[in-house]
Amino acid sequence: MMQPPDHPTTSASGLPEQVILVGASVRSAAESAVLAGFDVMGVDLFGDLDTRSCCRTFCPVDHWCEMTADRAAQWIQRFRHVSRSPLAAADGQTRPTGLVVVGDLQRMSDVLARMPDCVQVVNDPFPYHTSPLPAELDRAKVASPLGRDLLGKSVDLCSRDQGGSVRAPESHLDTADFDSVRSGGRWLVKEYRSAGGLGVRWLTDDDLAGDDLAGTNHRGRQQNRSMYFQRWIPGRCYGATYLSNGSQVSLLGVCQTVFTRNGDRPFVYAGSYxxxxxxxxxxxxxxxxxxxxxxxxxxxxxxxxxxVLDRDGVMWVLEINPRWSASSELIERQLAGDRGESEERGESEERGESEDRGSLFRVMHTALRGASTDNQPLATGSYQRAAPYYKRIVYSRAKGRFDRLRLDREVAGVPLKWELKDIPSAETEIQPGEPIATIIIDIHGSSRFVWQNAKRLFAAVQKAVV
Known part of the structure; x- marks a missing residue:
């Protein structure tokens, strides 16, 4: 399993070798950072076994947000001194500890507010929406200060360049202009500060008729400024991953997004392909x-x-996340020497042990400094590969705890090359509808019956909650 490095990455540049990673789940970014030689402190919602194993220090989000400012400062100082990274820069000044946001959080503002002055946030913590933002809303809590203005301008200019093949869906801050909403099509209610599709649901007739929509009065005027309304675009959803140093831009790859329904939330993130x-x-x-x-x-x-790519080939831009995303680990695996051919894993090889591959986190770290990535591995995309990976989050159907030994018995003999990630501890109480673990399948290295066996694998993970 991944372990904190004995000899952390050193650099004479502005960003430090220590790094604090914050997000809903920091596991994949932490693995990549450790691969690059960084000392990692993780702050996320789950604290899974493999996350904790590669972090020098770990703190759950809820625990962090309950701390006083003094207590949080003590926690950071302990990490800075336990880590073997140098605390002094070349000029003798105290070196800051870099914080990289690698996933969205509803409580992101609370997490960042408790970081002491010795912590330097090195990337933009909030997503950019193509929807408008209300003027009275504190943009720092819902989106980047640059907000919709510059993103909308980018989409509009690109649409002109491409003859209208890149657009943004129609969006409204409120439903006072309900003639547009009633004119046809389906509409979504979206929360600005949500992640993984948990803040997205269908706009219903009941919402239009009365007070069922929280924060909306009987005339349809939205009072709750934490959400907006967006026309649903039928098609397939994708995420395009780029690398930028502020001037140069590379397209690293594109992954298709997989959703599942969870109650009245029809677009909960379930994985990437x-x-x-x-x-x-x-x-x-x-x-x-x-x-x-x-x-x-x-x-x-x-x-x-x-x-979203519709049937006419039009790309409808939804939002931009200026950070490591859920599909980044698939991009990393693909681009690490273009992966090449590999032998099937033997039965005695331990699942979950990371492959010897390049670190996308290292390349991202270089780009965040504004340096050129021309000589960095993994900095050029491959757009025509036909042997991708399938990352699938398996959600629980029952209440219980995860039994790893039972899973091993259930999956014995499954002819797939796969890894188990985001592994919960034996003490974690899992509720129905909550994520159990993540499966990553190497389609290239698996049999031609991959989909039948994948379903068997997902079912085995669910059966392991007892």
Whole structure:
């Protein structure tokens, strides 16, 4: 299993070798950071076994947000001194500890507010929406200060360049203009500060008729400014991953997004499939969009643009996450030497042990400093691969605890090359509808009956909650 490095990465540049990772789940970014030689402190919602195993220090989000400022400062100082990274820069000044946001959180503002002065946030912590933002809303709590203005401008300019093949869905802050909503099509209610599709649901007739929508009065005027309304675009949803140093932009790959329904939430994130092949025309459109966005915003590091591709080939841009995303680990695996051919894993090999591959976190770290990534591995995308990975989050159907030994018995003989990630401890109480663990299947290295065996694998994970 991954372990904190004996000899952390050293650098004479502005960003430190220590890093604090914050997000709903920091596991994949932490694994990549450790692979690059960083000392990691993780702050996330789950604290899974494999997350904790590669972090020098770990703190659950809820525990962190309950701390006083003094207590949080003591926690950071302990990490800074336990870590074997140097605390002094070349000029003798105290070196800051970098904080990289690698996933969205409803409580992100609370987490960042408790960070002491010795912590430097090195990337943008909030997503950019293509929807409008209400003027009275504190933008720092719902989106980047640059907000919709520059993102909307980027999409509009790209749409002109591509003859209308890149657009943004129609969105409204409130339903006072309900003639547009009633004119046809289906509509979504979206929360600004939500993650993984948990803040998205259908707008219903009951919402239009009365007071059923929280924060909306009988005339349809929205009072709750934490949400907006967006026309649903039928099609397949994808995430395009870019690398930017603020001027240069590379398209690293595109992954298809997989959803599942959870109660009245129809678009809960369940995984990613890819990288998938894209046509030269789509590649050109995506590169143009990325260049426009970076030119208007100056974004650095990894960027993920979520979009829907409709049956006419139009790309509908939903939002941009200026950070490590859920599909980044698939991009990393694909681009690490283009992976090449590998032998089937023997039965005695321990699942979950990381492969010897390049670190995408290292490349992102270089780009965040504004440095060129021309000589960095993993900095160039491959757009025509036909042997992607399948990452699937398995959600529980029952209440219980995860029994790893039972899973091992259930999956014995399954002819797939796969890894178990985000592994809960034996003491974790799992509720129905909550994530159990993540499965990553190497489609390239598995049998031709991959989908039948994948279903068997997912069912085995669910049966292991007892």
């Amino acid at each position: 890819g990288p998938v092949a894209v046509s030269p025309t789509q590649q050109a459109s995506l590169l143009n969009l990325g260049e426009r966005v970076v030119a208007n915003t100056g974004m650095r590091g990894l960027l993920n643009i979520d979009f």
